[in-house]
Amino acid sequence: MRNILLITLLIFLSSGVHLASKHIDDSFKFDETEYLLYLPSGKFLQGAALCYDEMLADFMFIKTIGYLGSHAETDRNYTYLDQMLNVVTTLDPFYEFPYEFGGIVLATEVGKVDSSISLLKKGMENVPQNHERYWYLPFYYAFNFMYYKNDYLTAAKYIELSTKYKNSPSYLPLLAARLRANTESPEAAIPFLQEMIKSTDNETLKNNLALRIDELKAVKQVKSDIQLLEYAVKYYYSIYNKYPEYLWELIITGIIAKVPEHPMGGSYYFSHQDKTVKSTFKTLPLYIDKTRSLEIKATPK
Amino acid sequence: MNKIAAIALNTFRESIRDRIFYSLLFFAVVLLAFSMVLGNLTLAEPVKIIKDFGLGSISIVGTLIAIFVGIGMVYKEMEKKTIYVILSKPIARWQFLIGKYCGLSITIIIEVVVMTVLLFVLCYQYVPQIPFTLFYAIVPIYFELQLILAVAFLFSTFSTSFLSGMFTLSIFIIGHLTKDLKMLAQSGDDIVFQKFANGLYYVFPNLENLNFKARVVHNLGISLPEILFSLLYSALYTAVILILAIFIFERRDIP
Structure with a gap:
């Protein structure tokens, strides 16, 4: 009799726990911006994590991927993305992938080209140069300068730099030569975008990048x-x-x-x-650069 | 020597029968299993996350074992009055203390070995080769745990279990912060703070000297002399702490 009473009490209390938890989830929506607003700097967390910086960086990076994913499907507002990536890369400065990931996402999805450039620069300074994907860092750095800043010389310089690292594709010297010739042709960005698609598993980003390639092909046409x-x-x-x-x-x-x-x-x-x-199309249907008009004209020779 | 070995063996038996040891070991295994989940959640390099969490778990759980099992070893004997039975035998106090320390060191070796094997098995699932380079991080972690254990012993010779635990935990935290504190002080103009930070840096153990985790996981070059000197630093510091513990314990009135 006592056991039955205990089991009944246990079931009753467990149901209570479940209902309370469900009520909290449904009624009190947690505003994630609230805690991100108080996200400490990477330097502070580096001290606070004692000798477990890398574990914390892994956690933060997974949270960053989640943050990007949840906002990509809803409001596409990524206010804290660069700060989160900065914390990850300060906690574990040798971790290559957050630089690569952040370098692409901040420029192409968020539109924060300068943040992307400084993140990639930080990556080039910290990631060991014998890392098998190191060449991606100067490569994306060059892409930002070519595609968003129209600075073909800087782009060519960094493409040439990325050719020096292992696993860099064989077409890079040709691309650098094209940029040095100052072709100013937007379709020069197609190999960059194709490489970005290859390097990411994120479907939203892949679709977005594929759209950019279609745009550029159209521009060429x-x-x-x-x-x-x-x-x-x-x-x-x-x-x-x-x-x-x-x-x-x-x-x-x-x-x-x-x-x-x-x-x-x-x-x-x-x-x-x-x-x-x-x-009649003065700009492309998708965002490329607010300061750049894509009106195309040719003057009869 | 036989006397020390006998006490060490008994301490080892006692500690592996301790429930805290098994709970912590279980916690370590769960933490390692959790790293697999996180490895699947990330976009690239799941092995990196498994290595980070594996090495982190060995260090966290080893530290907790060193603190929570280590602090009770001497104090419990005094509280239960079993120390009278032991010390009434022809055995010196220093032999008792060193025996206890060696016994717990073996317990920590067991923890490190179990976790290392598990970590290697997990890594092997992703990349079919044994990551022997991880030893460059694991051996210094073991030396750090020895140092923490010695600190726990030092405090347990004159303080209660609770206070010893708090003190040892503080030393562990300070040990990982002194380097940052010193750098912070040097970047400022406050001379008093600079002297204070320098004092802390040289008096307290610099446990960051034994932290090779990030460099090993990212395959950065680590010179063998650097590791050897770090291990020597740790071994010498541990010896100093143990001698201090013996010094206090020898002079202590046991009621």
């Missing part, structure tokens, strides 16, 4: 279409001694068979003001 139309306009001018009012006049006169289809759903037109062919 638009460039070549405009170049073709410019030649046609030049030819039209040499015959009729005037510029065409509309591009379809090039078709009527038999200079071209048709106006190429715009890859991003826009159209091409001839601007009499500049005497150039232009695209």
Whole structure:
């Protein structure tokens, strides 16, 4: 009888525990920004962790991945991401992957290019150079300078640097040469983005990067279409001694068979003001750089 | 020598029968198993997390064993009055103390060996080769545990179990902070603070000298002389503490 009473009491109390826990979870939503607001600096945690800095860094990095994942699916607000990555890399400065991961995510997903650059720089200073993925750090550093800062010389310098480390791909010297030639062609970023896709397991990031590649391919297409139309306009001018009012006049006169289809759903037109062919898409559909207009134009030679 | 060995053997038997030892060992195994879960949650290098947690567990649990089993060893004997029976035999007090210390050292070796084997098995699951380089971190951890054990013994010769535990834990914390404190003091202008930090640095053990975990996990070059000198530092410090403990214990009135 006593045992039955005890078991009943145990079941009753366990149910109480479960219900209370469920009520707390449902009614009192924990605001994670509240605790991240008070996230101590890496230097402080380094002392507080005694000799267990690396364990704490591992924990923090897993939390950082979780933070990115939860916000990528909801508000895409990553206010504390750079601070979290900074704590991880201060606690364990030799840990290569957080630099690589942060370097990509901060620039491409969060839009904090300067944070990405300083994180990658910190990585290059701390990660041992014989690490099998070390070359990724100067490589992504170069990407940021080429893609966001339009600084092709710095980009070329860091691509050349990454060729010196083991496991770096064989196409890098060619890429560096292209950047040194100051081609300023956005499609030079495609190999960088393809490498980023290979290096990450995060699906959201992979899709985002794949979209960027599609954009860049489209940009390349638009460039070549405009170049073709410019030649046609030049030819039209040499015959009729005037510029065409509309591009379809090039078709009527038999200079071209048709106006190429715009890859991003826009159209091409001839601007009499500049005497150039232009695209109706002035910017790409996705964020690349607020300061950079992607209007593409070519002037007839 | 035989007398010391007999006490050491008995201490070893006593300590491995202690429930605290098994609970802590169980905790260590759980911590190691937890590292596998974390390894799966991260995006790259799960072995790195397993190594971090494996080495961390050996150190945390070893420290707890050294403190919680070590502090009771002398005090318990006095409280239970069994020390009268032992000391009435032809055995010197220093032999009693060293015997006790050696017995517990063997207990800690057992903990370190069990955990090391488990860690190697786990690492082998991910990368099929035995990570012998981890010994560069494990051996210094063992020496650190010996030092902590000696400190626990020192306090237990003149203080209660609770106070000895607190004191030893404080020494462990201070031991890992003196280097930072010294660097912090040097970066400032306060001369008094600089002298205080220097004093702490040289009086208290610098346990960071024995921390090679990060460098081993990341395969950074560690020179053998550096490790050997760190081990020598630790062994000499341990000997000093033990002699101090013997000095106090020899002069203590046992009621």
